[in-house]
Amino acid sequence: MSDKRLEIYGLAHCSTCQKAIAALQDAGWVVDFRDVKTAPLSEAERARLVGDFGPKLVNRASLTWRAMSEAERAEQPVAMLGARPSVMKRPAIVAGDQRLLGWTANVKRELGVEA
Numbered sequence: 001m002s003d004k005r006l007e008i009y010g011l012a013h014c015s016t017c018q019k020a021i022a023a024l025q026d027a028g029w030v031v032d033f034r035d036v037k038t039a040p041l042s043e044a045e046r047a048r049l050v051g052d053f054g055p056k057l058v059n060r061a062s063l064t065w066r067a068m069s070e071a072e073r074a075e076q077p078v079a080m081l082g083a084r085p086s087v088m089k090r091p092a093i094v095a096g097d098q099r100l101l102g103w104t105a106n107v108k109r110e111l112g113v114e115a
Contacts, residue, residue: 005030006111009049010090011037017091020103027113029095036085046078049092052099057081059089 006024010017012035021031034041041049050057058077059065064087065073072080081088093100093107100107105115 004028005032006093006095007032007034009034009036009041009088009092009094011035011086014090016103020091020093023108023113024111027111029111036081036088040085041081043078043082046081050077050081052094053089053092053101056101057089057092058087062087062089 006029008017008021008024008031010020010033012018012033017033021033024031055077058080064084068084068087072083075083089101091101091103093111095111098110100110108115
């Protein structure tokens with residue numbers, strides 16, 4: 001089971017992240033969680049995640065996004081996520097070669113978690 005290890009990027013206070021972590025641990029995964037607000041990602045880490053997930057990494061339905069000005073919304077995703085980590089769609093999950101975003105039935109299925 002020790003080879004079932006993944007990384008989750010999100011916010012500690014995010015209820016979706018909390019549910020994902022609990023369900024994954026129950027399913028035998030070792031979860032390395034990174035709160036992007038208290039342990040900010042470097043520019044290189046943000047660029048890698050944007051490269052992995054594309055524009056969907058920016059959560060355009062979030063309260064953070066809705067509060068942003070047009071100029072802020074026009075920023076490049078790497079800079080935007082650096083200035084406002086809570087605009088990141090979460091959880092962002094990196095499991096081996098898999099890159100999964102959100103906590104949907106499809107994501108759960110991919111990771112062998114009951115939906």
